[in-house]
Amino acid sequence: MNKIRILGIETSCDETSVSVVEKSNNGKIKILSNIVRSQLDVHKDFGGVVPELAARAHSEIIDKICSFAMKKAKVKFHDLNAIAATAGPGLLGGLIVGTIFAKTLASALKVPFIAVNHLEGHALSVQLENQIAYPYLLLLVSGGHTEFTVVKKFNNYKRIGTTLDDALGEAFDKTARLLNLGYPGGPQIEKCALSGNPDKYQFPMPLIYEKNCDFSFSGLKSSVAQLVLNKKITKKFKCDVSASFQKTISEILIKKTQRALDIFNEMNKKKSTVNIVVAGGVAANKYLRSSLMTMEKTSNVKFFFPSLQLCTDNGAMIAYAGIERYEKNLFNKLNFKPKPRWPLDKKAVFMKGKR
Numbered sequence: 212m213n214k215i216r217i218l219g220i221e222t223s224c225d226e227t228s229v230s231v232v233e234k235s236n237n238g239k240i241k242i243l244s245n246i247v248r249s250q251l252d253v254h255k256d257f258g259g260v261v262p263e264l265a266a267r268a269h270s271e272i273i274d275k276i277c278s279f280a281m282k283k284a285k286v287k288f289h290d291l292n293a294i295a296a297t298a299g300p301g302l303l304g305g306l307i308v309g310t311i312f313a314k315t316l317a318s319a320l321k322v323p324f325i326a327v328n329h330l331e332g333h334a335l336s337v338q339l340e341n342q343i344a345y346p347y348l349l350l351l352v353s354g355g356h357t358e359f360t361v362v363k364k365f366n367n368y369k370r371i372g373t374t375l376d377d378a379l380g381e382a383f384d385k386t387a388r389l390l391n392l393g394y395p396g397g398p399q400i401e402k403c404a405l406s407g408n409p410d411k412y413q414f415p416m417p418l419i420y421e422k423n424c425d426f427s428f429s430g431l432k433s434s435v436a437q438l439v440l441n442k443k444i445t446k447k448f449k450c451d452v453s454a455s456f457q458k459t460i461s462e463i464l465i466k467k468t469q470r471a472l473d474i475f476n477e478m479n480k481k482k483s484t485v486n487i488v489v490a491g492g493v494a495a496n497k498y499l500r501s502s503l504m505t506m507e508k509t510s511n512v513k514f515f516f517p518s519l520q521l522c523t524d525n526g527a528m529i530a531y532a533g534i535e536r537y538e539k540n541l542f543n544k545l546n547f548k549p550k551p552r553w554p555l556d557k558k559a560v561f562m563k564g565k566r
């Protein structure tokens with residue numbers, strides 16, 4: 212058989228997703244299916260993800276999502292070369308559901324089980340649609356993580372900057388909650404910002420003058436909280452705050468990406484165009500995408516963004532990371548334990564809160 216077909220399972224947060232991705236012997240990648248079922252209805256009344264409810268919802272639906280994914284892909288279980296699943300970082304209950312499902316399937320089919328780091332899934336997601344040379348600079352912006360990582364090659368990652376407190380998606384979600392915009396906040400803020408004035412409010416830009424590419428977003432959320440305390444929350448107010456918040460974020464991202472680029476160039480002496488990949492849920496934000504792309508006019512960089520459905524959590528990116536691992540015989544034993552905390556760069560120091 213010339214093709215590799217991997218089933219990828221994603222259950223680390225509030226999306227249950229199963230996908231089949233195929234790699235032909237000429238290297239062509241094809242997403243045969245990518246079924247994503249969001250748990251929005253389960254969590255919306257709580258303004259955030261409730262771990263216990265998330266785990267239950269994954270366990271109730273994972274078998275059906277898997278059947279849909281197999282049907283859509285038009286492949287048989289015996290056509291699969293391996294089963295990959297997110298094994299961390301993420302909410303433990305969901306990780307247990309996804310990995311046990313994957314291990315059971317792998318053992319019944321007598322194919323390898325592959326434990327995938329969710330962040331590796333995001334880091335490589337762009338390769339589902341683009342051929343991109345290593346090394347590249349990754350800006351990963353999701354609900355749980357915000358970091359700059361140099362992707363030197365597959366399985367070789369060097370984190371050069373990270374958030375010291377909230378992740379960027381978390382800052383969007385918390386700000387949206389303060390404005391009663393619903394969950395998840397990112398898409399709501401983006402929509403509301405379209406009819407707001409981005410220059411109406413000034414928000415702080417923590418760490419902006421520090422000569423590194425670390426972030427801090429918790430002060431920004433507190434500043435929105437202060438503003439909300441003294442104002443009537445009208446539609447116009449929500450839109451102006453959303454637009455001003457997004458503008459502040461875009462300025463922070465541009466400044467810090469410039470710093471990350473300097474560090475990247477110091478590490479890689481070759482002076483060619485630097486490929487910058489922006490991945491994770493927040494990379495779906497069109498305003499932030501186009502603001503970042505203005506850097507292409509002033510610096511020797513080229514931006515790559517996964518298409519919108521591949522920015523937020525999905526099984527296809529896990530299946531793709533599974534293909535890369537399968538080709539290098541990087542399999543895992545069936546007693547592999549899910550890891551709620553699992554940095555992509557093994558040497559990276561944990562930076563949030565007390566250190």
Ligand code: KG4
Pocket residue numbers: 224352353354355356379380381383384395396397398401491492493494495496497522523524
């Ligand atoms: O990557 P992801 O699906 O899950 C994690 O790995 O965390 O990211 C989810 C995060 C949420 O915080 C959500 O509000 C944010 O991504 N997000 C957005 C947008 N779409 C999703 N943030 C800003 N603008 C968007 N359009």
Ligand code: ZN
Pocket residue numbers: 329333353354491492523524
């Ligand atoms: Zn994610």
